[in-house]
Amino acid sequence: MTLDQSVRQTVREEVQRILAELLPKQDNEYLTTQQVAELTGLSVSFFEVGRSMSAPNQPPHMKVGRRVLYKRADVEAWLEDRRRG
Template identity: 40%
Template structure:
């Protein structure tokens, strides 16, 4: 199995559009490497990135809510 995958493969794996994957890479929000004009993604880096995003979303859900303001 190849260690690097292409944007269409990432899109299929994550259930996103190919355009969304390229946009995430352009904004440096997803780990990638450019080789010439090609944008490649390492499977292991992508899975680690996905796990960290999932952990962050769970942690955000567990934060206690702020004070509740009463309406007068």
């Protein structure tokens, strides 16, 4: 193996390692209503009804097309606020 091939192989392996670390985190950054319900132990309908009523006791959410998504960090902060009372 030449030096050039060795460097390319090393760079390729490092890029793959970094991507493997980063991609799962990006996939988990946004959650569906079902995932939020599972994470919080609350029902899906709690979030659906709350959204339709614009209830203030809901975590922030966004609509992407027909999908409703929640940012994981927002849900975790919302849970922490609820624990504090």
